[in-house]
Amino acid sequence: xxxxxxxxxxxxxxxxxxxxxxxxxxxxxxxxxxxxxxxxxxxxxxxxxxxxxxxxxxxxxxxxxxxxxxxxxxxxxxxxxxxxxxxxxxxxxxxxxxxxxxxxxxxxxxxxxxxxxxxxxxxxxxxxxxxxxxxxxxxxxxxxxxxxxxxxxxxxxxxxxxxxxxxxxxxxxxxxxxxxxxxxxxxxxxxxxxxxxxxxxxxxxxxxxxxxxxxxxxxxxxxxxxxxxxxxxxxxxxxxxxxxxxxxxxxxxxxxx
Amino acid sequence: xxxxxxxxxxxxxxxxxxxxxxxxxxxxxxxxxxxxxxxxxxxxxxxxxxxxxxxxxxxxxxxxxxxxxxxxxxxxxxxxxxxxxxxxxxxxxxxxxxxxxxxxxxxxxxxxxxxxxxxxxxxxxxxxxxxxxxxx
Numbered sequence: 001x002x003x004x005x006x007x008x009x010x011x012x013x014x015x016x017x018x019x020x021x022x023x024x025x026x027x028x029x030x031x032x033x034x035x036x037x038x039x040x041x042x043x044x045x046x047x048x049x050x051x052x053x054x055x056x057x058x059x060x061x062x063x064x065x066x067x068x069x070x071x072x073x074x075x076x077x078x079x080x081x082x083x084x085x086x087x088x089x090x091x092x093x094x095x096x097x098x099x100x101x102x103x104x105x106x107x108x109x110x111x112x113x114x115x116x117x118x119x120x121x122x123x124x125x126x127x128x129x130x131x132x133x134x135x136x137x138x139x140x141x142x143x144x145x146x147x148x149x150x151x152x153x154x155x156x157x158x159x160x161x162x163x164x165x166x167x168x169x170x171x172x173x174x175x176x177x178x179x180x181x182x183x184x185x186x187x188x189x190x191x192x193x194x195x196x197x198x199x200x201x202x203x204x205x206x207x208x209x210x211x212x213x214x215x216x217x218x219x220x221x222x223x224x225x226x227x228x229x230x231x232x233x234x235x236x237x238x239x240x241x242x243x244x245x246x247x248x249x250x251x252x253x254x255x256x257x
Numbered sequence: 258x259x260x261x262x263x264x265x266x267x268x269x270x271x272x273x274x275x276x277x278x279x280x281x282x283x284x285x286x287x288x289x290x291x292x293x294x295x296x297x298x299x300x301x302x303x304x305x306x307x308x309x310x311x312x313x314x315x316x317x318x319x320x321x322x323x324x325x326x327x328x329x330x331x332x333x334x335x336x337x338x339x340x341x342x343x344x345x346x347x348x349x350x351x352x353x354x355x356x357x358x359x360x361x362x363x364x365x366x367x368x369x370x371x372x373x374x375x376x377x378x379x380x381x382x383x384x385x386x387x388x389x390x391x392x393x
Binding site for chain 2: 050
């Protein structure tokens with residue numbers, strides 16, 4: 001099949017911010033590539049939600065159900081967290097190509113699928129055990145849920161961050177001046193804003209280690225930005241957009257007065 | 258599980274590891290992919306509550322493949338330790354890379370998504386195992 005024919009046959013799908021694309025537990029084997037926007041991949045069990053990943057342009061979603069050839073339901077949900085455009089890949093063309101993979105690559109992929117299967121079974125078992133330990137205990141252990149105030153803790157934490165849309169090797173440095181469950185204040189050198197936009201609305205992926213040694217990663221959006229230190233520094237207020245459940249808990253513990 | 262002749266075609270070196278010795282160390286740099294020819298290998302990962310065994314692999318199983326599929330050099334995300342005497346084969350990375358380059362961008366995307374998913378699921382298992390230990 002000529003290359004351009006493939007492209008014209010690829011349906012493009014538009015999703016508005018907040019729209020659900022894949023629902024955990026449903027049947028479906030379509031695979032999607034993200035052309036534009038941002039998609040949150042998450043898991044829900046009991047009344048908990050865990051963000052698996054936040055994916056952007058070029059990344060693929062829906063691969064697991066496809067690789068299981070539709071014998072399993074969707075293992076995660078996917079939701080657009082920005083207006084997004086997705087490219088739906090034709091499952092039968094993809095399946096044909098997959099079958100024709102070089103022997104060793106296919107062997108490796110099948111091995112990974114087997115490991116994934118085992119890890120998933122393990123995870124389900126662990127979640128059931130956790131549930132049996134009692135919900136009460138869970139709630140008490142989750143300061144994030146129990147705190148209603150957005151207590152801001154003054155800190156002086158070095159961090160690395162990068163704009164969401166930039167390649168992974170971009171690592172800008174900054175200091176976190178305070179942090180709460182809703183956001184943080186970030187103090188950076190003005191030079192950082194020369195190559196990458198640091199204006200209101202831009203999103204960063206921030207990585208830091210809390211004083212207790214826990215490393216956290218969070219997605220945040222600039223809501224305020226002002227120069228300081230004679231124009232040498234930029235102080236930004238960032239609003240938290242996404243954080244994994246684990247990191248949310250670690251941060252919650254750290255914020256306990 | 259007997260090992261397919263086609264796998265032997267990819268093996269450039271065989272090594273035998275005594276019980277409990279490291280074949281791969283978590284946090285080190287390396288892109289070699291291994292296949293178990295004889296014996297068993299434990300896959301371990303560090304957690305907040307010590308080292309956790311997450312998988313025990315048998316003959317014919319592959320390990321170290323996650324890092325192979327990453328575009329840039331990544332640190333090993335798990336350790337692989339011989340469980341009893343283990344004989345392993347190192348796969349020819351150049352040949353694997355050549356094979357990989359023949360496949361379509363769609364399938365590449367699919368495989369990378371699988372790697373990402375496996376990594377995440379492994380992380381979740383490790384953190385939940387640590388949590389279970391904490392509450393035990």
